Structure formats: C-alpha cells, structure tokens
Amino acid sequence: xxxxxxxxxxxxxxxxxxxxxxxxxxxxxxxxxxxxxxxxxxxxxxxxxxxxxxxxxxxxxxxxxxxxxxxxxxxxxxxxxxxxxxxxxxxxxxxxxxxxxxxxxxxxxxxxxxxxxxxxxxxxxxxxxxxxxxxxxxxxxxxxxxxxxxxxxxxxxxxxxxxxxxxxxxxxxxxxxxxxxxxxxxxxxxxxxxxxxxxxxxxxxxxxxxxxxxxxxxxxxxxxxxxxxxxxxxxxxxxxxxxxxxxxxxxxxxxxxxxxxxxxxxxxxxxxxxxxxxxxxxxxxxxxxxxxxxxxxxxxxxxxxxxxxx
Amino acid sequence: xxxxxxxxxxxxxxxxxxxxxxxxxxxxxxxxxxxxxxxxxxxxxxxxxxxxxxxxxxxxxxxxxxxxxxxxxxxxxxxxxxxxxxxxxxxxxxxxxxxxxxxxxxxxxxxxxxxxxxxxxxxxxxxxxxxxxxxxxxxxxxxxxxxxxxxxxxxxxxxxxxxxxxxxxxxxxxxxxxxxxxxxxxxxxxxxxxxxxxxxxxxxxxxxxxxxxxxxxxxxxxxxxxxxxxxxxxxxxxxxxxxxxxxxxxxxxxxxxxxxxxxxxxxxxxxxxxxxxxxxxxxxxxxxxxxxxxxxxxxxxxxxxxxxxxxxxxxxxxxxxxxxxxxxxxxxxxxxxxxxxxxxxxxxxxxxxxxxxxxxxxxxxxxxxxxxxxxxxxxxxxxxxxxxxxxxxxxxxxxxxxxxxxxxxxxxxxxxxxxxxxxxxxxxxxxxxxxxxxxxxxxxx
Numbered sequence: 212x213x214x215x216x217x218x219x220x221x222x223x224x225x226x227x228x229x230x231x232x233x234x235x236x237x238x239x240x241x242x243x244x245x246x247x248x249x250x251x252x253x254x255x256x257x258x259x260x261x262x263x264x265x266x267x268x269x270x271x272x273x274x275x276x277x278x279x280x281x282x283x284x285x286x287x288x289x290x291x292x293x294x295x296x297x298x299x300x301x302x303x304x305x306x307x308x309x310x311x312x313x314x315x316x317x318x319x320x321x322x323x324x325x326x327x328x329x330x331x332x333x334x335x336x337x338x339x340x341x342x343x344x345x346x347x348x349x350x351x352x353x354x355x356x357x358x359x360x361x362x363x364x365x366x367x368x369x370x371x372x373x374x375x376x377x378x379x380x381x382x383x384x385x386x387x388x389x390x391x392x393x394x395x396x397x398x399x400x401x402x403x404x405x406x407x408x409x410x411x412x413x414x415x416x417x418x419x420x421x422x423x424x425x426x427x428x429x430x431x432x433x434x435x436x437x438x439x440x441x442x443x444x445x446x447x448x449x450x451x452x453x454x455x456x457x458x459x460x461x462x463x464x465x466x467x468x469x470x471x472x473x474x475x476x477x478x479x480x481x482x483x484x485x486x487x488x489x490x491x492x493x494x495x496x497x498x499x500x501x502x503x504x505x506x507x508x509x510x511x512x513x514x515x516x517x518x519x520x521x
Numbered sequence: 522x523x524x525x526x527x528x529x530x531x532x533x534x535x536x537x538x539x540x541x542x543x544x545x546x547x548x549x550x551x552x553x554x555x556x557x558x559x560x561x562x563x564x565x566x567x568x569x570x571x572x573x574x575x576x577x578x579x580x581x582x583x584x585x586x587x588x589x590x591x592x593x594x595x596x597x598x599x600x601x602x603x604x605x606x607x608x609x610x611x612x613x614x615x616x617x618x619x620x621x622x623x624x625x626x627x628x629x630x631x632x633x634x635x636x637x638x639x640x641x642x643x644x645x646x647x648x649x650x651x652x653x654x655x656x657x658x659x660x661x662x663x664x665x666x667x668x669x670x671x672x673x674x675x676x677x678x679x680x681x682x683x684x685x686x687x688x689x690x691x692x693x694x695x696x697x698x699x700x701x702x703x704x705x706x707x708x709x710x711x712x713x714x715x716x717x718x719x720x721x722x723x724x725x726x727x728x729x730x731x732x733x734x735x736x737x738x739x740x741x742x743x744x745x746x747x748x749x750x751x752x753x754x755x756x757x758x759x760x761x762x763x764x765x766x767x768x769x770x771x772x773x774x775x776x777x778x779x780x781x782x783x784x785x786x787x788x789x790x791x792x793x794x795x796x797x798x799x800x801x802x803x804x805x806x807x808x809x810x811x812x813x814x815x816x817x818x819x820x821x822x823x824x825x826x827x828x829x830x831x832x833x834x835x836x837x838x839x840x841x842x843x844x845x846x847x848x849x850x851x852x853x854x855x856x857x858x859x860x861x862x863x864x865x866x867x868x869x870x871x872x873x874x875x876x877x878x879x880x881x882x883x884x885x886x887x888x889x890x891x892x893x894x895x896x897x898x899x900x901x902x903x904x905x906x907x908x909x910x911x912x913x914x915x916x917x918x919x920x921x922x923x924x925x926x927x928x929x930x931x932x933x934x935x936x937x938x939x940x941x942x943x944x945x946x947x948x949x950x951x952x953x954x955x956x957x958x959x960x961x962x963x964x965x966x
Contacts, residue, residue, distance in 0.1 A: 248794035263542035266535040267577075270645055272601040274574055341704045341723075345941050348725045411788075419788045420945035422571040422711055430574040430601040490787040490827040494726070494940055 221310035225300045229292065232299070232446030233439040235476075237261030239483045247487045265435055273431035276338045284337035287425075288433055291330040292440035294323045298447035303378045305460045305467030316377035317369050320451055321362045324407050327444070328354040331409065331416050331425060334437065338428035346416035346424025349494055353415050356501035357406030363509035364396045364403070367516040368455045377451075381459035390456040392519070395512040397456040399505060404448035404482065408441060411485030412492045417441070420491075449478040536645045543568040544641035547576035547600070549593040550715040552738065552956065554582035557611035559778055562797050566638040571711045573600045577641050580633075581608045581621060588737040589716060590620055592708050594655045597621065603644040603651035609633050623652040693724045694938070701729055708737060712786045712945050716955035719932075719948075726941040731933045738959035755913040759920075762904035765863060766805075769893035769900065774803045775914035776846075776886040776893075777811070783883060783949050787827055792818070805898030808891060815887045828880035832935055832947030839877070843924040845916020847951060850885035851877030857912040863905050867896060879950035886952075915952055925957035 241257045275281070298320055300311040313319050328350060335347020369375050371392065372383035380389075390397045406413040417424040426437055453459060453474035460467030492500075545568050550558050558580075561567060570576050573596045585593055597606060606624035625640055627633045643649035688700040707718035718734025753771040754763050777800035784793035799811055818824055839848050844855035849871060856871035858864040872888045874881035910917050916924025928951045936944040 244791040244794075247791035249798055250794070259538075259541070263538050266538035267542050267545070267645070270532070270535050270539055270603070271577070272603075274599065274601045341702075341706065345723070345726045349941075352725070414788055415942075418942070419571060419790070420712055420786050420942055423575070427572045428574055434575070487789065487791040488821050490784075490789055490821070490824040491942065492826050493831070494942060496826060 221300065225296050225310055228299050228446075229296050229439065229443040233442035234261050236442035236445055236479070236483060237264070239480060240486065243480075243484050243487050265439075268431055268435035271431040271434075273433050274428070276340050276428050279339045280337040283333045284433070287330050287334035287337060288429075288436040288440055290333065291327065292436055292443065294326055294330060295440050295443035295447050298323050299443065299450060301377060302447075302450045302454050302471070303381055303459055304471060306378075308378050312378065313376070315375040317365050317375050317380065317455070320377075321358075321365055324358055324361060325354075327407055328358075330440075334429075335416060335425040340428045342421045342423070342427040343425045346418070346421050346427075349418075349424075350409065350416040352494060353406060353413065353497065356498045356505075357403040357413065360399050360501065360505045360509040361403035361407065363506070363513055364393075364399045365455065367393055367396055367509075367513040370513070370516045370520060377454055377459075380455055381461060384458040385461060388456065388458045393456075393512055393516055395508055395515075397452065399509050399512065400452055400456065401478070401482065402505065404445075404452060405485060408445040408448050408482070410441075410445060410482065412489040413497070414486070414491055415494055418491055445482055446475065446479065449482060450475045452478045533646075536647070539645045540642040544578050544637045545570050545576045546578045546580045546637060547573045547596065547709075549579060549581045549585065549589075549596060549709050551581070551583035551585040551589060553612060554715070555954075555956075557609070558582055559797075560801075561634060562781070563794065563801060564634040566634045573597075576600055577604055577644060578637050579604065579606045579621075580637065581606060581624065583609075583611065585620070586716075586737045588735065589708055594620065596709060597652070598654045598656050598658075603649075605640050605644050605649060605652055607633070607637050607640055621655070691722070691724070691729060693729075694727065699724050705734060707734060712949060714953050714955055717948075717953060719936075721936075723941075728936050728939055728941065728944050731936045731944075733929065733932060736929075736955050736959050738956045753914075755911050755918065758905050758907065759909075759911045759918060760907055762907060765867070765900035765903050765905055766897045768905060769897040770803055770805075772914050773811075773890040773893040773897070774800045776890040777803065779886060779914075779952050780883065780890075784824075786945055786949050787824060789824070803894070805894050808894040808898070811887070811891055811894065815891070818887075824883075825880055827942075828883060828946055828950070829878060830876075831879040831939075831943045832882075832950055833876075833878050834931060834935065838931065842927050843916045843918075843922045844912075845924045845928075846885050846889060846914070847882060847916070847928060849889075850874045850881040855917075857908075857910045857917040860908050860910070861906050863903050864896075867899055867903070869896065879946050882950040882952075915954065915957065923958060923960055925954045925960075929953055929955070929958045 238257055238261060241260045242252060245252050245257065297311070301309055301313060301316045301320055303309045303312075309316070331350040332347045335343045335345075335350070337343075368380055368389050371389070372380040374380065374383075384392075402413075405411045409416050415424075417426050421427060426434060429437055450471065453471060457474040457477070458470075459474070460471045462470035465473075543566055547570055548558055562569065573579070577600070579593075579597050579600060581593060597604075606621045607627055608621055608624040609627045611629055625636060627636045640649065644651060686703040688702045690698050691701040693699045702723045703720070704723055705718055705720050707713050708716045710717075713719070716737045720732045720734055721728045722730040753775065754767050755771070757763055758768055777796050781793040781796035781800065784790070784796060795814060799807065799814060834847070834851060836851070839851050839853065842848055844853065844857065848855065850873070852873055852875050854871045854873050858869050859871060861869075872885070872892055874885045874888070905911075910919045912918075913924070915928065918924065931951065932948060932953070935947055939947065
C-alpha cells in the first residue's frame with residue numbers, strides 16, 4: 212500500500228517538476244531575449260508570458276494536414292514528454308535517492324537520449340509535410356554525433372564512483388566535484404546536452420530556417436505539449452549535469468533538493484542563453500567537429516579518469 | 522450541466538490569460554508592403570510567427586497579385602481556429618476586391634497593431650466568430666494513379682497522383698540510388714522575401730536540383746521601369762539631386778533591417794530585434810551603437826561558423842554582375858558613388874571584403890552601414906549628383922540594369938548541391954527582392 216502511495220507521490224512530483232521546469236525555462240528565455248535585444252526588462256510580462264502563451268495554445272484548435280500519420284503525430288510529443296519526465300525522475304534529490312532509483316541510472320539516461328531521436332523523427336515524419344520532414348531528417352543525421360560524446364563523458368563520471376547508480380556518483384563527489392576532477396567532462400556534456408534538447412546551435416529539427424521544422428504544422432494543445440516536453444528535456448539535461456558534475460544535492464546549510472535546484476539553475480541559464488547568442492552551426496560541419504574533436508576528447512576524458520583511479 | 526459550466530469557466534479564465542498575450546500574427550505581404558511591415562516588427566503587442574499554424578491573425582498587407590492571392594487563401598485555411606484576417610492597406614484607398622470576406626480592413630493612418638491586438642482578444646473571448654474556410658476542402662486535382670500499386674508512375678515511384686508529385690529515384694552525392702522528393706517552398710515562407718518560390722528536388726536535406734517559381738509581381742502588372750519598385754529615395758536620386766544624408770541613412774537602415782532578418786533566420790531572433798531597433802532609430806550619432814553591435818556579433822563566433830565559406834559565387838559570374846554589396850563582398854571595389862563628384866568631395870572610398878561568402882556579405886553590409894552613417898554625418902546639406910546611375914542598397918541601378926533581378930538569377934545554380942540550412946543562409950545573404958526584380962526593364966518590342 213505504502214509502495215503504491217510512494218509511486219503516486221513520485222509521479223505527481225515528476226509531473227509538477229516537468230510543468231514548473233518548462234515554466235522556468237520560459238521565464239529565463241523571455242528574460243534573456245529581452246536583454247539580448249537591448250530592451251528594458253519587464254518582469255511582470257516576463258513572468259506571465261509562459262502562462263499566457265500556454266493559455267493561448269489551449270484555446271487553439273489542433274489542426275491536421277493532408278493524410279498525416281495520425282497515431283505517430285499524437286505519440287511524438289507524449290513520447291518526448293515521457294522521456295523528459297523519466298530523465299527528471301532519475302535525478303537523486305537527496306541522500307534518500309531519486310523518484311526512480313535505478314541501479315544503472317546513468318545508463319538509463321543515455322538510453323533515453325537515444326529514444327529522443329525516435330520522438331523527434333516521428334514528429335517530423337507524421338505531418339506528411341515538407342518542412343517537418345526535413346527537420347526529422349536533420350535530427351537523424353545529427354543524433355549519433357552528440358550521443359557518442361554524451362555516453363562517453365557519462366561513463367567517465369561513473370568511473371570514480373565505481374557504480375552506474377546516480378546516487379553513488381553524487382556520493383563519490385563528496386571530496387571533489389567531477390567538474391574539477393574531469394575538466395573535459397562538463398563542457399562536452401553541455402554541448403551534447405544542447406543536442407539532446409535540440410536547442411541553440413544544435414536546434415536543427417525545429418529551426419527557424421525551416422519555419423519551426425518538426426513543429427511547423429503543429430498547433431494547439433499538441434504544440435503546447437511538444438514545447439513543454441522540449442523545455443523539460445533541457446531542465447533534465449541541466450539536472451543530470453548538476454548531479455554528475457556539480458555534486459548534485461551535496462552542500463552545506465541548505466537542504467539537498469535546494470542545492471540541486473541552485474546547481475541546476477546554474478547550468479540552465481547558459482543552456483537557455485545559447486539559444487539567443489550562438490547561431491545554429493552547419494550540420495555537416497558539426498558532424499565533422501563531433502567525430503574529429505568531441506569524440507576523441509571524450510575518449511581522452513575516459514582514459515584520464517581511468518588513469519587517475521590507478 | 523455542472524461539467525459544462527466548469528468548462529465555460531475554465532475557458533473564460535484561459536481566454537482572460539491568453540487575451541493579454543501578444544497577438545500571434547502571420548504576414549502575407551503583397552505589393553509595396555515591405556516597409557510598412559518592417560515598421561510593425563518591434564511592436565510589443567504583436568508576435569510574428571513563422572508558421573500559419575501558430576497564428577491567430579492573418580495579416581494581409583496591400584494588394585496581392587493573383588498567384589499570391591491563391592497562396593494567401595490556402596494559408597488562411599491552414600490556420601487553426603479561432604482565426605481572423607486583418608487586411609491592412611497602408612497606402613490610401615481600400616481593398617480592390619473582397620477576397621477575404623470576413624477580414625477587418627485597416628486603412629492608412631489607423632493603428633494597425635491595436636486593431637490586430639483587439640481582434641485576437643475578441644476572438645479568444647468568443648466575441649468575434651472564427652472565420653470559416655475560404656477554399657473548398659477538396660483534393661487539388663483528380664486521382665490520376667496509373668501504376669500497378671495505384672501510384673502515378675510506372676514503377677514504385679514517380680508521377681503526380683492528386684496533383685502531388687511523388688518521390689522519384691536518383692543518384693545521391695555518394696552515388697547511391699535514393700528517393701528524390703520534388704517540393705515547392707514559398708511564396709510566403711518567412712526566410713524568403715515575399716513572393717519567392719523555390720522549386721527544389723530534395724534528397725534528405727540536400728537540394729539536388731533547384732529552379733525559381735514564377736515571380737508573381739512580374740506577371741500581374743509588368744512595370745516597364747526599374748525604379749518604381751525600388752524603395753526609399755534611391756529611384757529619385759537617379760534623376761534629381763537628393764540630400765546625401767537622406768540617401769546614406771536610408772542605406773544604413775536597409776542594411777540593418779536586412780541584418781535583423783538574417784539573424785532571425787539563423788535562429789537569433791533577439792539579436793535580430795536589436796538590429797531592427799538600430800535600424801528604426803538610425804542616425805549618425807548612433808554609429809557607436811552599431812559598432813558595438815557588430816563587435817558583439819563577431820564575438821559570438823558561431824555566426825561565422827554558420828556562414829563562412831557558404832554560397833561563394835563563381836568569379837566569372839561576379840565579373841558580369843552590376844556592382845553592389847554582393848560583388849564588393851567578393852573583393853571587387855566598384856561602387857557607383859565613386860563617380861559622383863559630391864561623394865568624391867567627401868573622400869568616399871568603397872569598402873570591400875575578400876572572401877566572397879555569406880559571412881563576407883553580412884560583414885560587408887555592416888561595414889557599409891557604418892560607412893553610410895559616417896557619410897551622413899559629414900555630408901551636411903550636400904546633394905548627390907545625378908550621373909545616370911545610383912548605388913542602391915542592392916547594387917548599382919541604371920535605367921537598364923536591375924541588380925535585384927541579377928541576384929535572383931544566381932539562386933538556382935548557387936543552392937544546387939547544398940544542404941537546406943546552407944541554401945537558406947545563401948538565399949538570405951543575397952538580399953533578394955521580387956518586386957524590385959520584377960521591375961526588370963522590358964526589352965523594346
């Protein structure tokens with residue numbers, strides 16, 4: 212009985228975090244956009260903007276296209292939201308662990324990353340329309356190039372903990388955070404994380420040069436769910452990054468979850484700012500950079516982490 | 522009953538919240554609409570969206586030539602409900618036809634942003650009915666399948682059943698036989714200038730073949746003279762002296778407005794707004810702000826990554842083209858202002874970039890904008906000298922040559938073989954304009 216209750220509380224907590232995370236990303240995004248545009252920061256509007264935008268989409272009809280793949284179109288945003296929620300559930304909130312305390316949590320996160328490609332490709336394929344389809348193609352071409360460094364830096368972070376459990380990785384950072392122990396890890400992780408949440412320089416599938424790409428034909432509640440899921444995925448990237456590289460919930464004075472929130476925010480702000488300051492890189496060029504620079508650096512990261520343990 | 526009551530209550534709360542959001546607008550710009558639309562870009566009451574699916578308001582500006590009208594009606598019907606059309610006539614007069622029957626008509630001198638904002642709020646609160654479809658919901662062409670699987674061609678692929686071309690097989694860049702999809706993009710695709718249609722054959726995101734669609738502005742009302750479609754004071758300056766300050770400020774404004782658009786297509790909408798803000802308040806004393814902005818763009822190097830070595834034009838082609846920012850970005854120093862005694866007196870020397878790629882073009886336009894601000898500051902009351910040609914923001918105009926038309930003709934060969942993103946970067950970097958290109962001189966019969 213108590214197990215069921217715990218499960219329900221965990222699910223409710225995760226849903227709240229997904230919603231609150233998406234709201235937070237919306238607020239940070241609106242604030243940074245105003246600063247970058249050289250406009251006066253209007254806090255009232257900034258704080259209300261995500262809620263007003265969501266209300267607008269909830270009142271909007273969900274349109275369809277000519278002969279879409281309706282089941283896949285319905286599944287895609289739900290799948291992405293589910294993946295983001297699962298990733299958030301893996302994050303240890305304190306010494307007692309995560310909502311979903313998984314033996315190989317870090318592997319689970321890597322596996323989720325691979326499924327993001329499926330969600331994005333569904334979302335591009337299903338509307339039976341040119342621009343979303345190109346967006347889908349682009350993501351498939353991109354995915355392996357960010358997933359490889361992502362997997363490698365996560366493995367390197369698991370080495371000092373001698374465990375794939377995220378709680379153990381947090382505990383292993385009690386003396387020294389991984390961001391210092393493995394200086395290559397966090398920068399590589401953040402680049403790969405932008406790919407996973409397809410934002411900023413790696414916003415290929417939903418890019419402005421495709422008039423929104425995979426979301427170009429989406430409207431109403433389906434579009435709201437897609438945007439929420441995409442924002443929640445970015446929060447998940449920041450939260451896992453804080454856990455793996457910044458010591459997660461560890462810290463004096465404040466309770467564990469508060470430290471986790473602060474550290475997540477520290478990573479979230481630059482990830483959101485990348486959207487407004489860094490242009491989308493060229494797909495072909497990124498693939499070359501990934502294989503020639505990022506993946507070898509990630510291998511060096513794994514190697515050095517191993518050597519330090521000897 | 523209680524459920525229905527709650528539903529209405531929830532709806533009212535949502536409408537109250539959504540009604541205070543900026544109005545989401547998709548623009549369909551017709552003739553002479555560019556400058557008017559640019560003036561609305563920074564209005565906080567409006568949010569310009571890239572897809573009609575994300576909009577509640579279709580903003581039709583000016584009159585639409587026939588082929589663009591058909592596209593505009595189709596875009597209207599693809600918008601989700603609740604939706605409404607605002608038809609803005611920035612010049613005097615009213616709409617010539619009633620193609621958008623339910624549209625709210627806003628005339629010159631009225632506050633169009635306020636009208637749009639009010640219309641969206643009324644739509645969301647249910648005080649204004651959503652517009653019905655304007656076109657019948659039928660297949661665009663009858664079924665013409667002929668193959669054994671009901672497809673249009675003889676094999677598994679090809680043909681145009683229902684008027685839609687199917688994918689065909691063709692070798693890709695690695696020599697593999699892969700599907701090739703014929704697509705048409707435009708005429709109101711936001712990265713493109715209004716009216717621009719790209720007919721492309723795509724393999725994945727690679728453009729294997731490209732052609733330009735018809736220029737709608739050329740079809741309906743062929744303009745014999747090149748000049749009528751050239752915006753700003755430049756057409757006037759061809760025949761009469763004009764204040765150099767006026768010319769140069771218009772040039773700087775044009776280039777910064779272009780930069781805002783280019784940044785937006787690169788996914789940098791906020792930086793684009795900054796460029797538009799500089800463009801709207803342009804003045805010689807604000808040169809320092811433009812310089813700071815330019816340094817900021819150079820500092821975020823990835824704009825360079827996105828544009829470096831993209832869209833380099835063949836040197837033989839460049840040599841035949843009218844001079845302009847695009848040729849100067851490839852190292853050719855020609856500039857019509859060098860022949861104007863008034864500019865010579867100001868010590869004018871053309872600026873150039875060596876590389877000839879898309880990055881060189883945006884740097885060139887920023888440099889020319891800065892140079893224009895400097896000239897505008899020095900010129901005082903000096904007037905230009907009509908010498909039979911004038912350096913417009915798109916290049917050297919004469920009675921016989923329209924640089925806009927030359928730039929348009931470059932597109933198919935340039936984008937063939939490019940990935941989609943590079944093709945968009947290239948097309949934007951040319952600063953195309955269909956209306957100006959339609960002013961191509963008509964050969965004497």
